[in-house]
Amino acid sequence: MPEQETESLTLPVIGMTCAACQHHVESALKDTAGVKSAHVDLMANRASVVYDPQEASAEQLLTAIRDAGYDAVLPHAGPAKYREAQETDALAKAIATLVGGAVAMVLSMPLGTKMGAVDNFLMHVVPALYFQTTHDAIRWTLLILTAVLATWAGRGIYFAAAKALCHGTTNMNTLVSLGTGVAFLYSAYGTVFPAPGRDIYYDAVLLILGFLLLGKALEARAKRHALAAVNALGKLRPSTARRIVDGVQTLVPLEEIKVGDQVLILPGERFPVDATVLEGRTSVDESMLTGEATPLSREAGDRVLAGSMNYDGAVVCRASSLGEDTVLAQITRMVEQAQSSRAPTQRLADRASAIFVPVVLLLSAITFVIWYFSTGSVSLALATAVSVLVIACPCAMGLAVPAALTVAVGRGAQIGVLFKGGEALERAANLNAIVLDKTGTLTSGRPVLQAVRPVKGYFEEDLLRLAAAAEERSNHPLAHAVVDYARAQSIKWQPAQEVQVIPGRGLTARVEDYDCLIGNEALFQESGIRFPDSIPPTKPGTTRLWIALDNQAIGCFDARDTLRPDATEAVSALRDKGLRVLMLTGDSPAASAPIANQAGIGELEAGLDPAGKLARIRALQSEGLRVGMVGDGINDAAALAQADAGISMGTGADLAQEAGDVLLVRAQPRAILSAIELAESTVKVMRENLIWAAGYNVLGIPLAAGVLYPAFHILLSPWIAAAAMALSSVSVLSNSLRLRAWQPSR
Known part of the structure; x- marks a missing residue:
């Protein structure tokens, strides 16, 4: 049965504020008929969907998102413009509501019993005439002011909370809407039916919304900065x-x-x-x-x-x-995919966020009940319950890992280190052994022929003509060396037929009606071909390539590769980090030992085919080591896949050969150290963010509930709780943005 064709689509999603929102949108998409996979990126406000076009359409995906309580647009609308508009809109509304909240705070000072030190100070600087204004006039003025500002600035929050409620879900908007809604309704009741001790909280309503919107504006700006690297890549092409x-x-x-x-x-x-x-x-x-x-x-x-x-x-x-086939497009695509991925550390945050809002709602209700039955004051019980609602911040928990990952992946792209995703980055940060290939990794990967050695009856031109015909269709560095040398000698040849590459060994071909075999010593031994006595032994540091026609050796080629300029320094730096460094190569011991000595590598295993390298990686892992394998991404594909972190030495001209978890666009050994150090720094920031987000809620919620009141008579006003909530998300993002300035140690 033929495999069904699928299509991929990335949709900008509007209205997500926390990890709970992310989970709801993702679930809605996955439950849509025809959707094979769906991933939602909270940082970039987008959903990546793979679907069967025979069963689903872009319009159906948009409908699924909207039915979940959010909004989405087709890709051509662009998430970048949405983020900028979101930032500008949130900032304008934040300023308006914060100013309105400050005015409401001043106007409400003579009305109730909840004045603090700031209120007492303002009472002495505001003209006494103000305090003679009738209380009823002030209350009704505040009711109208709050209703207008809250409806204008908070309608998006209330609308999102209502849509989530209709679908049986909760999120950050639920907490804010419930907290401000209850405070407003209680204050409106106190305005219509005033009574002694019945405080009003119009100032808290506006300040809560103001700080939330200010936090959104700062978050949007921080997200824009976090995504700046990939946006800059997109602007490079004229x-x-x-x-x-x-x-x-x-x-x-x-x-x-x-x-x-x-x-x-x-x-x-x-x-x-x-x-x-x-x-x-x-x-x-x-x-x-x-x-x-x-x-x-x-x-x-x-x-x-x-x-x-x-x-x-x-x-x-x-x-x-x-277009999409250029190296620039490939890098941009890889960075976007990596930024949208999830790191293993995020799973813990996702599980916590999924149950966070319901737990906070329960804690708020418990707080209200305890305070009401302890004090008999509805006003005091209401204030503490609202404080609990608004101080809780699932946003910080949801952003802790993806914020750091997004910035780090972008920073990596700027220095030529491409991580395939969050899991790849975390694995690269936890290595204690590094296995290095030789050719193309420690060496330049451009060996040069040093000698052509024919047996009696053949000439150098014969060997070059026959070998070039076969090697012309190989991408191995030794093949390039042979072909380049033959061309430099102006030698012509007929195209080979039936070329078959033997990974890690050589190749077979039909050349000029001969069965031609070209490869290393191991291949010739396996084929039972006798080596001619007339050819001298290989010189140290030289790689030998044998050629045979119809199972008869007719000569060999000696080539020499050079150590990359920064290889020795890179190996030394890796060892200084406490990593065990090994070299595994398919080349001969005679050719590999000088390179290993120059690079400062004491553990060398030569003559390994791809299966041998794979077995050696597994053996190291069985010793309890977390192994990083660095290779060229083709011959070492099996070893790269087996390693805990596969690091491919790429070139800017051929990213399509990317294999493993990390691609080094600069084929330089010191980039290996940069990749590991950046991964370590990122994981450290992730952990800091999670500790801050979890610790903030663990400490903040009890403080808002009044745990310090019995001993110290300290209560958090709802608007102070809102300011702390906004600070939590901004702090996580600000900490993550430090990675934008990250620099390699060497």
Whole structure:
């Protein structure tokens, strides 16, 4: 039975305020017919849905979200504009309600018995004439002022709470709506039927809303800053390009450029597409893509990446990758997916948030009952119950982990470290052993032929012609070395047939009617091919590649790779962190030992095929080690997948080969240390956020309930509780934003 085709859609979601909202939207989408998976990102206010278009449509997904009590728009509306509008709207309403609350506080001072030190101070600075104003006039003025401001500023909160109630759910809006609603209704009752000791709480209603909206505005700004990295990536690509047709230059929209088109890029402009330089020479800045600030030289035949800056030369290029296929688009997509993922630590927060609001409602009711039967004062019982409602903050708990993850993933992208998600980041932060591949990881991955050694009856040209024909279709660094050397010698060859790669060993092919076998010593031993006595032993540090025709060895190639400049420093830094560092390679001991010695690695295992590396990773894990594997993402795919954290050494020109949990866009060993350190710093911030969010509620709710009143006569006013609630979420986000300034130690 053929597999059903699915489509993916990301919808901006409007109205989510806490982890409970996130859970409700996600559940509503998952319960929709045809939806295969759904993930909701509270930080970015979006839902990523995979669905069967035969059973569901975008309109049905929007309806499911709206039926859950929230709103959503189609992707073209863009979440970024929504976040900016949300921030501006919340800030304006916050200022208005806070000013109104301050006015209400001053006006209500002569009305009741709940005056404190601030009230007494203001009574001495406000003209005495004010206090002669009739109490009834003040009460009715405050009723009208509060009703107008609360309806205008808080209608979104009340509407969201009502929709959630209709669907049998609760969230942060429920707590605020219930607290301010009860306070307003009690105050309105006290206005219509005034009596001694019957206080009014109009000031608390407005100040609670004001601080909540101020917190929303600050949260929206912090979220915008947290998502700044991926937004900056999206702005790198220009909207137009200079296309050259028959020598005529035309400025066209980027969408009109096709693969193979020639484009001209002037100094100071960004490259619009991934391309190959045809004419000219320049230097480019790829720092926004790779984290490497050093300008890179580019000339005819070199690859340039969309979004990188052209510094000092006009170049003509041939477009090779467009739109979503460019490296810039791949990086942006990976960052967005990682920011939307969930870290294992968040599971605890999600479970707590799911039951948080009902528990707070119960605690508030218990507080009211205890205070009422202890004091007989409805006013006092009401104030403490409202304080409990508004001081509780599931927002902080829900944002604790995703806020840190979002900022860290964005920061990682800026320095060329791409995490696949929260789980990958957490695993990278808890390693105690690092396994390194040799070729392409510790070495440059560009070996150069040092010698061509034919047996008697063959010439160097014969070996190069035959080997180049077969290796032309291989992507192995040694294959590139052979082909590049043959081309430099102007050797021509006929295309090989039936090319079959043997991972970690070599390849077979049909070349010039011969069965050709090219590979390492292990492959030849397995094939029963005898090595010729006329060829001298391999020199230390040299990798040997054998070639045979019809099961007869006809010679070999000796190549040498060079250690990357920062490899020794990186290995030393990893060891200084207490990590056990090993090298596993498929190369021979003679070729690997000098590289290991230069890099300062004492544990080396050579001659391993992919299965051997996989077995060694498992053996280390069986010792209780948490292992990070660093490889090239292709030959080491099995080992990368088995490791606790697979780290792929990528290149800016070929992210499609990404494998493992972390991709290093800069193929530099020191980036391994950067990835681990950033992961460790992020996990530390996550834990700080969770401790703060949990500790805030553990301490704040009892304080609001009046636990200190019997001994110290201390009670929290509802508006003070609201200010503390807003501070909690802002504190979590502010702590997470510290990661934007994170810098590698080396």
